[in-house]
Structures are given as structure tokens and as C-alpha cells.
Amino acid sequence: MSEGIRVAVSTVIFSLRSRPDAPDALMLPLVRRTRGPFLNHWAVPGGWLREDEGLDDAAARTLDETTGLSASYLEQLYAFGEVDRSPTRVVSIAYWALLRQDLVDAQLSTRPAPENVAWFDVDDLPTLAFDHDRIIAYALWRLRNKVAYSRIAAGLLPDEFTLSELREVYEAVLGRRLDPSNFRRLIEGSEALVPTESFRTGKHRPARLFRYNAEVALAETGPPT
């Protein structure tokens, strides 16, 4: 039987953060542990599953409790259950979500994050507790995989955006530069985007704003209920 096994949840939140004089960076919040094991190590936000709550609810609750953040939709990523991933036997159900920077800022303006929370560039992570490096690597793999064939980038953008802004999201997620002309041809050839009649003006020449075609689902929504 499985009486000695405990169940936890953890959640990887990706956001795109602007940086002065540098391209936007894909970042995620981590929580510095205030107890053992792995005291003072950084960990993915999470906590124990309660007997009276479902997995999705537990992910949302522990994310809120540890970081002050909430996402409109958390997608289940994977159940991590290696025997030696923790000193005691813990199966952790990992979730992930995208959260727009303006929504992060709005949430933290009403209730500041706990002191032991910090945001890290996905390419510059600290030493992590447990197998959380593996959880983050898999969440990143899933995100990169999805951005290539779905409308997932919409979760990181405002409702309307220029093609350059969209390309910068792809570049931050994929971790490499893309050729602007090729990118424009690829996107314009798909039916994912709808042009608007608005333009972004500024120091460059005006650029048309686009929005995603709302008829296409943003992410896999899990099993039918």
C-alpha cells in the first residue's frame, strides 16, 4: 500500500520581464526555503496537498500562499515520483502557467510578495532544492514545444501587439534570435493572428497591432470534466 507516501504540488510560473538595454527575459518566481530539508535553497512554489482539496485547487492555493500570485489557468505538467527525489517519499504534481507582467505587477501592488520570493532568469537559475531543476527544465521544454505550434505566446502578451513584440516573445522563450523577415512571413501565412486597425507609434515608424484569433484554444485544458 502507499501509507508512507505524501503528495505535494508545485507550480512553475513564467513571465516575460522587461530589462533596460536588453531583450525581454523569460523569468520565474522561486521561494527560498525557511525549513529543512534544503533549508535556504530556492524551490518552485508549492506545498502539501490537503485531504479536502483537488489537485488544481491545491496548486492555486499554494501558489497564492507562497508568492501572492494567481493565474487564471494552471495546466498540469507532470507527476514527479522518483523514490529518492526527497529524504521522505513525496510524489509532487507539478503545474505550470504563463502570467503577463502587467498582471504580476497588479497583483503584487495590492499584496506584496513574501520576503523570501525572488524572480530569476530561466537561463540563470540558482541551486535548487529537491529535483526542482528537473521540474523547471521540463516546464521550459513544454513551453518551448508549445510556442512552436500553438497560440501559447498570447499568454505572455497584452491583447494587442505588433509583430516585433510577438517575435521578441518567441525569442525570449526559445532563447535565440529569429530572422524578422522569416518570422513575419511565417506568422502572416498562418491564420493565428487577426490584424487590427490600430498602430503602435513611437520612435520607429508606425507598426500595425495584431491580436490572436480567439477561436483557437490557448492551451491544452486537461481531461474532460
Add this chain to the structure above:
Amino acid sequence: MSEGIRVAVSTVIFSLRSRPDAPDALMLPLVRRTRGPFLNHWAVPGGWLREDEGLDDAAARTLDETTGLSASYLEQLYAFGEVDRSPTRVVSIAYWALLRQDLVDAQLSTRPAPENVAWFDVDDLPTLAFDHDRIIAYALWRLRNKVAYSRIAAGLLPDEFTLSELREVYEAVLGRRLDPSNFRRLIEGSEALVPTESFRTGKHRPARLFRYNAEVALAETGPPT
């Protein structure tokens, strides 16, 4: 904490079974329960996670113990953890796999399946225990989704096959007829298949045998290890 929560695994195995005078059918093995809750109801093969085994190992072990079957690779599907999915609190990590009919037959020829195992057409399932109808529905959704954009059908076919045989797999998986000419054009336009110099002969005119391009992964392989 989560001391009152137990962890189980369950596995959905899909195979394509030939039927006399009918198209091949997509089928899966179910196990009739010999104890409560849901005594005598049909359930997806599975069992309790042991403290000393990982999730993948538990899925393989319980599949073997309940059905006598083994698959070369089990893919994790989803963690099901609704509070009311069982009279006691059970989180079940579901797996799924494809198993070729000839491998099923070979395995069962050396060690027959337990008496309480039977194969069912996915379109004609009995009343199921727990939320196992939901687990099967999600596995089927994942399979149908994958067959549309990956080489997943290879898991149901012998190494070499005709385009008609491949189309019949798609038809069984998708549950609908496909236009032969359109299907041929679609497949020949992709680089998924490699033609061989062999032909299937029989009552129809000879048909060229194809194999899948081995350079393409068969299925998502889970997080990096």
C-alpha cells in the same frame, strides 16, 4: 499535510484488433474488480504505488500483475486527484501505451491473462469503476490528438505496412472513415514515411510497403532524466 491521501497508478493500453468482416477496432483491456469499492465493476489496470518504487515502475508492475501485459514504453498521461473520485482519498497517476496486437498475442501465449481481464472496443465500454471513464476518455483524446501530428500510429503497426493499412489505423483511432486519395496525398507529402522495395501481394494488386522514418521520436518521452 497529506497523510490520509494514498497514491495509485493505472494504465490504459490501446491495441488494434482485427475482426472478421469488419474494420480493425481500437480496443483496451479492463480488469473486473474482485473487491470493493465497485466490486465486479470494470476498471483500468493498476494498483497502489509502493514506497520503494518510482511511478513508471509501479505502472509497469501493476499492468503486468493485473493483465500479464508489458509495454516497451509507458507514457504518463495525467494525475487524477478529485476529492470525490473514490470513497477514500486516492490520487491516481494514469499512464498510457500502444501495444501491437502481435506482441499482445505473443505475451499472452506464454502466460495467459487472469480470468477477470477482457478487451473492449473503445466505442463500446462497460460501466466503469471510479472515474475510469474519464481516464479512458482523456487517454483516447491524447491518442487522437497525437495521431494527427506525430508518428504515433507506428506503435500500432508492424515495421512495414501499406498505405491502406496505415489509413485503417488512422480510421480506427479517429473513429471515422478517411478519403483514400486525400490520405495518400497527405502522407506522401510528409517526410514521415520511407518507401521500401517490398510489396504486399494478395487478392488485390501489389501494394508497396512503407516504414516510418526512424529519425523521428515515437512519443513524448517525459521530462529529461
